[in-house]
Amino acid sequence: MLTVPSFFSGIGESLSGSVLQAGALWTLQNVPGFPPVIQTVHILGIAVMMGSIVLLNLRILGLAIPSQSVTEITNRVMPWFWIALASNVISGAFFVFGRPMRYFNNPVFLWKLAALLPAVALTLVFHWLSRRQTDYWQLSPERTWVARVMSLLSIALIIAVCTAGRWIAYLEYLEYPLWSLEPYFDGSEYSFWVGVENLGLSQVIAATNWFPTLETIHVIAAAMVVGSILWVDLRLLGLAANRYPISTLNRELTFWTWGAFSIATFTGLGMF
Structure with missing residues (x-):
């Protein structure tokens, strides 16, 4: 069985019954619609982070937005990244403080923090050096390669954070990876969808x-x-990248938008 270090579970124990837990529970239970709203804010924050730091890393690797320099896109996206990060910390805190033992006894939550902290530190160092000197990462081949290595590591850490964030709710799948594969039938009249549910692939996925x-x-x-x-x-609202034609920005992002959309569609059908 997967476990967490005693110091980590001790944090959860210290938060249990605290003012922080009481405040979080009161808000989640008494403010109408607050849980889905705050979770939506959290997910949107993830989207903004993906749309800022990941696109920046792809630009450094020469895979996206070639019309903008690394310095320009860094100055443009980093404020959004920090705002989204702060939003996610605040929105996530409601759920963590509300049920501290659920999170601090969960090793996947520990893995998430273990990826999040170095990801934030790496981004902070990159942003600080970028502000310290204009075109810092483009002044020498050595710095360019360092930036590319940092970008690959940053992407890996961000993906690890998102992955652990989703797997927090699926700890039992790690401990008991294969569940009972039995035909599904809910007692209603047999239908096409029941047949789909009974497919071998559907049962394996579920x-x-x-x-x-x-x-x-x-x-x-x-x-x-x-x-x-x-x-x-x-850009359409005039709030970002105003120096660049809309058609140029749209063309440079189309591949990533439709590529990600295709993956989201395929995986969504798999879950369906």
Whole structure:
């Protein structure tokens, strides 16, 4: 059975019964519609983070938005990243403080923090050096390669954070990866959809690690779709990249938008 270090579970114990837990529970239970609203804010924050830091990393790797320099896109997207990060910390805190033992006894939550902290630190260092000197990462081949390595590591860490975030709710799939594969029948008249439910592939997806895996990929892809579209929308509103034609920005992001949309559609059908 997967466990967490005693110091980590001790944090959950100290939060249990605290003022923070009482405040979070009161808000979640008494403010109409607050749980789905705050969860939506959290998911939108993930989309903004994907649409900022991931696109920046792709630009550094030469895979997206070639019309904008690394310095320009860094200055443009980093404020959005920090705002989204702060939003996610605040929105996520309501659920963590509301049920601290659920999270601090969950090793997947520990893995999420273990990926999140270095991801934030790496982004902070990159942003600080970028502000310290104009075109800092483009002044020498060595710095360019360092930036590319940092970008690959940043993308890996962000994906790890999103993956762990989804798997927090699926800890049992890690401990008991194969569930009972039995035909599904809810007692109603047999229909086409019941037949689909009884397909071997459907049962494997529903009863094994495939379901949370598909959901994880689906959420990451959907966040990338929203994040990439967001930049075009902000340009249309005159709030970002005003120096660049809308057609240019749209053309440079189309591949990533439709690629992520295709992945989200495929994984969504798998879960369906």
